[in-house]
Amino acid sequence: KNEVEQSPQNLTAQEGEFITINCSYSVGISALHWLQQHPGGGIVSLFMLSSGKKKHGRLIATINIQEKHSSLHITASHPRDSAVYICAAPSGGGADGLTFGKGTHLIIQP
């Protein structure tokens, strides 16, 4: 079964700062997922990536398959980026579904 670790668990930054959230996993995968959970609780899929880099607006996700590591970056952070960011990888071991990291609670202060 895949194990997914995220860091940091909590991050507080000032508006405009460049944010990096890290994710590592233990078992080789086909694709890694980055998700966003707002205080209301709903979960939105941000990225699914299997190699290289993807960009959407101010969000950039990168993955290094050989090192089993992915990062989520936020450029020019804004208070509306405050949320919990979660990475998830296929569970592996013959099971379907995802194994999730515990999440990074991000607060962007004005």
Added chain:
Amino acid sequence: DADVTQTPRNRITKTGKRIMLECSQTKGHDRMYWYRQDPGLGLRLIYYSFDVKDINKGEISDGYSVSRQAQAKFSLSLESAIPNQTALYFCATSEDRGFGYTFGSGTRLTVV
């Protein structure tokens, strides 16, 4: 309307009661999942289904059962609710292995 709809959004129930959480989707996806989220823990898989005849246990299925009434509907039941089943429950769908997931808005369940 949302692609994946969960009902109810919030529920408080008493220990020992049977409760059903419902999930319906308009994505046309075959794969559906139930996860629970507890503070400080990642989401954990309860059950998943590939179609109406294919139901599989996840890592924490004890105390839960599911029903896939149609491709679009997947219900989670707590046969006899207990306080440690207090959690946020999410339904999710996926087109196939290796595809993205769509999540419902979650059901916040409190067992007192």
